[in-house]
Amino acid sequence: MIALTINGREHAVDADPATPILWALRDTLGMTGTKFGCGAALCGACTVHLDGEAIRSCSTPISEAVGKAITTIEAVTSGTDRVGAAVHAAWVKHDVAQCGYCQSGQIMSATAFLKSLPRGKQPSPAEIDEAMTGNICRCGTYARIRAAVADASRALV
Known part of the structure; x- marks a missing residue:
């Protein structure tokens, strides 16, 4: 289990550490506001914030998010x-x-x-x-x- 802080809440994600943040959000946690576009970090559809910085979640593994704050569109537009x-x-x-x-x-x-x-x-x-x-x-x-x-x-x- 990998502990992730998403939109201010702790989540335990049962996934390989190399899993992109996008797929942990969408497939594991059911947070579908973040979109899959190109899968190569080129289009920006998958953008989330990691400690306040805009990143491409399709190419950033969940292991890079441990101990950091992930913010998704669900929180930004709440x-x-x-x-x-x-x-x-x-x-x-x-x-x-x-x-x-x-x-x-x-x-x-x-x-x-x-x-x-x-x-x-x-x-x-x-x-x-x-x-x-x-x-x-x-x-x-x-x-x-x-x-x-x-x-x-x-x-x-």
């Missing part, structure tokens, strides 16, 4: 996370989602980015684009994603 709530509200306001498949990973990347900024800092469009690089949206809603991240950062001032 309404108790200030930055997550601002990002979620901006996503709705800007009608970002089309098919929606990439959205949990996009929101996780945006939330980690905004949390990394000094309080009150407004990121430039180029900084937003750089932070969101690696999160692929098949529907091409990048302009709406950029607008939503900018809007969320203004709401956090």
Whole structure:
């Protein structure tokens, strides 16, 4: 059994230490908000936070998460996370989602980015684009994603 802290709660996972975090979340724990996209850490659909940093859960083994905090989309959009709530509200306001498949990973990347900024800092469009690089949206809603991240950062001032 491997002890993992996920969304502030302890979980015992009966899996090989090399199992990717994604599969422990989805298959073992039934937390399906984190999506499988490419399986090669290229698309961003599987993004979660590990000690506050956005990581690709499809390529990060659970052994790397022992003693660290995993945060998933379920916690970020629960309404108790200030930055997550601002990002979620901006996503709705800007009608970002089309098919929606990439959205949990996009929101996780945006939330980690905004949390990394000094309080009150407004990121430039180029900084937003750089932070969101690696999160692929098949529907091409990048302009709406950029607008939503900018809007969320203004709401956090």
